[in-house]
Amino acid sequence: MLRKTMPFSVAPLPAAVRRSLVVSLGGMLCAAPMAALAQEDTINTGTTVVTATALKVDTPEVETPRAISTVSAEELETRGVNKYDETFQYRSGVVSQPYGEDNNTDWFFLRGFSAESATYQDGLRLFRTGGYFWWMNETFGVERVDLLKGPASILYGEAPPGGVINAISKRPTSEPQGTLEIEAGNQQHRQVGIDVSGPVAERDDMRYRMVGLYRDGEGELNGSEKERYYFAPSLEMDVSDDTTVTFLASVQKDEGVPTTGFFPALGTLNDSPFGQIDPETNLGQPDYDRLDQRQVGIGYELEHQINDTWEFQQNARYTHLDLELRNVYPNSFVTPPRSISRGVIDRDGEYDAFNIDNRLIARTYTDNTENTLLVGAGYQELNLNYTNRDSFRTLGDGSTFFANVDTVDLYNPDYAAFTAPDTGDPTQHDVDRRQFGIYVQDQLRVADKWVFLAGARYDSVDSSDDFSDVTGSSSQGYDDEQLSLTAGAMYLGDNGISPYLSYSESFTPVAGIGPNGASYEPLEGSQLEAGVKIAPFNVDGYVTVAVFDVEEDNTLISTSAPVQEQAGERRSQGVEIEGVGYLTDDLQLTAAYTYTDARYDISDSQQDERVPLVPFHMASAWLDYDMSSSLPGLSVGAGVRYIGETSPSPGSGINRDVPSTTLYDAMASYDINDSWTAQVNVNNITDEEYVSGCDFYCYYGASRSVIGSVKYRW
Template identity: 25%
Template sequence: MKKFSLFCLISSSALFVFQESVKAQAQVTSTSQVSNVEIPHVNELATVVTTSTPLLAQVLKVTGVKIDSTTTGIELVLETSTGILPEPITTTENNTLIIDIPNTVLTLSDGNEFRRENPAPGIKLVSITQNDANNIRVSITGETSVPTAQIISSDNGLILSVIPSENQPDIELTVTGNPNTATVNKTDTPLQDLPFSVQVFPQQLIQDQRALNVGEAVRNISGFALSGRGGGRNESSLVTRGFTADQFRDGFSEGNNANRVFTEVSNLERIEVLKGPTATLYGQSEPGGIVNLVTKRPLAKPYYQAEYIGGSFGFNRGNLDFTGPLDSNRNAKYRLNLAYENTDSFREGVETERFFIAPKLTFNLSSQTTLSVFGEYLEDSRPVDFGLVAVGNSVADIPISRFLGDPTRKNDVYQRRAYIFLDHNFSDNWSISSAFRTTSSDQDFSAIFGRGNALQFNNQVLPLQAQNNDLSFNTNTWQTNLVGKFNTGSIKHTALIGFEWGNERRTTVVENANAGSINIFRPVYRFSVGRFNTIRNQDEETNLFGIYLQNEIAVTDNLKLLLGGRFDTVDFDLQDNLNNIKSSTYSDAFSPRIGIVYQPSKPISLYANFSRSFVSQSGSSFDGTPFQPERGTQYEIGVKADWFSGRLSSTLAFYQITKTNVLVTDPNRPTFFIQTGEQRSRGVELDLVGEILPGWNVITSYAYTDAIITNDTIFPEGNRLANVPRNALSFWTTYTIPQGDLQGLGFGTGVFFADARSGDLNNSFTLPSYRRVDASIYYNYRNFRAALNIKNLFDTRYFESAQSRTAIFPGAPLTILGTISLQF
């Protein structure tokens, strides 16, 4: 805690000095003379004007408003006589585009409010009001959906080129600054109004850091770490707040039966993270939180991108992204994403190949109804790699490139998916969305890896086993959500009613054989594989059903409540074909969520919440008592704040999570389990993200996590949970030159730090602390982009995570990736 207190003191001091320096700059700037010039029309501007207004500038006056008709909509001009208006903050609500302009007041000759009804076909209303003492709000309401707008700053005003929904049905605004909404709450509620910690990681940051998987992206968010990687075959288990954070795709679970490979990040629009138990909306899930992966969707505006990435260890990858309308009215749209990757690795003998294709179609069946049909096909081939081993209480002193198995044996996965989305607006305030996803995959697994959990012969020899797996997976999930907004007197409600049905089937055949051993210091890659014996042949089926309700209540403009609850049932059937035994398990759970938000001022939100999670457990204790679901319970308080007119956003959270009903070994019958285990995590998290100055972006986080065992029959109480650092820090910043001869040239750098971590629940060995530094340089010129990303700049030896004493995963050494991209 002393380290955290010192961090807060240093951060607060630095923030105060920064604010004072910006104020001083603003005072100097405000004294400069500005000549009066006529505001040009959009079609008269050769390029978009980039402002360089200080963040804390003087309050400017809007002295006039003009609306001109255009061939596609309207042109709205806000006139000033005192300087460039600050950069606006853009949001949407129902069919209204809302543009808030900070440090600005209305001083119109005919009053302090502007209103124009039906200025053009498709646009119902344009209004401009004084939102508070130093901010004005521009509201543009479409007849059937949200209009789109191009926002351009000029020396003496602001120009908005507005296109109604009939001409451009998609909301395709390019907005700088911080994302202020997320789909992870299944409503369009602003993040400031949500009583829990939510972070959004956009595609631009994925590109800037050249993140190749989800784990590389979420390390920017406080409290995240990696856990066991299942032999490097698929996405690492993500850990936050000491516990697993389950992955979802567009609201669908990415559990083991649904996704068997690394997620294709080139198909993602953004990554949303909701911290803490989330069973109220997402059903059974671990208490750490969820990572919701939002897929790219078809756009009405034509866009084409071709990208090549090449670099260290024979890395080669190509991406294609095409989208646009299929008809002149833009009622039908398509998108096609393709990717191919072929690469070696810093791990000896490891070669990977994957192919991905995702065709998508969206149809506007009417002005209120949209149907989307998406498909995905993915092939992935790579060795099963369990990394290094522990000797004593630390990782063996051997090269991180050493492969302790047979890299020529591969894990091949063929995965197919289809989605159907149907969205309908009954009115401005009521809408329904229904989605169905089906997934099928086949996995052919062949590997040689460590047998048992200990070395032999003076900690030099690792016993080996050979394994062949033949697996198939099928999942079908249907979700429907009804969202309505209504008032009871002066109290506003946003109600959500939904249900989810799911069916998961899994067939597993596993064969094992003795494969001799390997000396970890002097390996000889000749394996004596014995006779294979089938150790598992089983069919599993799970049926899930959940119904949930949530009500977001705005008691006043600055006091909001959230009440929610979900009831789930889980039926699990197991057919053991080896022993001809069939067993069934039924479990149910109710998961509540309660939250409150109080906003003493518009940029500040104080919040608190209570929430629960559950994960069903199969089987029973020695006396035949069925296991109850594992439960997680969280208490959290925090504060969210926007700084510098919304350019910078921060979230500070304090929490405690207790996980109960954990299965532990029965002390009287070691071959059975009992549900007396308990684990607890408490900590502090700070996230800061935004654009400090035009072109200068930053995302940084810090987490203090105290995660321990509080009750167990095998491991001592007080043992730390595996792979959870007590202190973790991330910092990433980029700067792009906004104008001049070097316009488009940018630089990025970042550091990622993690404390020493326990490698297992027994705390028998430790993963050392590390500091990893990354850097990048890039250049954007019209439709061309070139970038160079340097990962682990100082070639630090570090370890990302551990699964056991014989499965420790090293981080990659110095890696250089070059990118060339063309966009049209």
């Protein structure tokens, strides 16, 4: 049950570029890109946001027949968010950090489904595949993060049914501006960030931005730590009055000792005669464990206004990730009376990925209608090569084995007794994945009262994993075609109350062969959602209520056959309520509530089991109070997060649910003058020790965090 992502190689890039040029130049369909989605000119009128994440065309969130959540850079700064999976802790529909705070990976569950393959930046996919090769997002480098809830394959192709997370990069500004930030806190947290932008050489047709950051700090477990370097330059050019191109790049390096937050239920969730395992206990091997990850991304966004009706947009990005990961981890079962066996993860590899998306957008009008037609085509390619020296491995003949490294005391691990393991001959993997899709979508607005939406997408996806070891070589893969549909309707009320109904689909390919000898079919998701968006014209704020029913078919289940069969189903039903608004001119409230009933089929005998790590109930509220009217320059904020009880994995042997917990956060900010600001953020004020969830392992939630910062703006 260990998790993470994969790497790619640089050599395949030229071929990927050649194929991509065919896609972008081959015809009219190729002309519709994700540029708007990536560029996302954010129009923020109070708390109303115009975004392209949901429809790939700039549309006000309150006029989109889908549930969307948005978190701005200003809110991330106010709440002191330094880790990407903390972004949506005050939004509905998201389980943040279900596996506790992992310094090597960001974890989300969206509407009861894992979001491992749901991360995008500037409208283009960030590959997190293979279990350990995860592209990591830096919150200091984003303007905004959007969450489109539910299936989204109509616009994004292969995607999980829970939703899509899209980070919008910081980009150049017309006016000169700059920020220098210094942070320090507990757990040896240190951070320096700089963000500078403005016109190039006082020109009005060229703008730049440079974002840089250094961060260092200890992890939640004894001996764990990570150091990060991040640099993201960008350049925007007005080629003509009708054409703009923006170049975006980023370089990031993470190095340190990864968190190994896996614990048995005995001594964490369940009582033990030896007491509770200290949440800071590292059951890995801190003097042996190592993380070294380097990632580079470079791309562009092109927008061209062809005439009064047609617009062309294109996004493209190349990414490279290089990973060395070595990590000792514990088994999930205790060896009586108080010991546990350990294995090792040892991965070394790299990946190269290329994405391009093209769009044509046509906007036409009559006296009573406004129609927006979107026609697009996109291509993705991933090439991953890595060496696997894990304790648990699949051999070329299909057999598997698990080799224990050693055994340690749960309450007092002796790191000095460790001997570096010999895991045998490595397995070499060569993974190739390609996806091509064409899509069409139409939005029709009638009489400023009704919005109708319909769309379809065709995708061709193929993937292969060629692996070899001393016993021989083998290959797995899939070759699928998929049609995805979406439809929606919304009534725009004069009083700002707008009910809607929508339907959407998703698909996720699966590698392998079933008991009948045929390749597995893709997992197919569908969602029916009904809701209402309330945004009164005389109120600076909004409330969204959504009721959803998401089903995923073709789920793999265990049967009497030696391989799994596609005969299961995963289903998530629930209610989400979310609102952001000003109660007074100085007091802003952000509040959310989520009810989720997520269930799945495990085997012939285990049907309709509750999904682990997903609570029935979650609720949160954050208040920002600007006290400048009475105490100039002072702002304070406070939040509360309730996480309901969750269930462990069926068949795990854990015989009780994980209890609920309530956490409290706070901040205080003081503007010393027009340029200087001091701020303090405290998360988990009471330093609550709690189990964030259990599957086969159990995981401790994040401890108290105290961070002070000083910012200089010009």
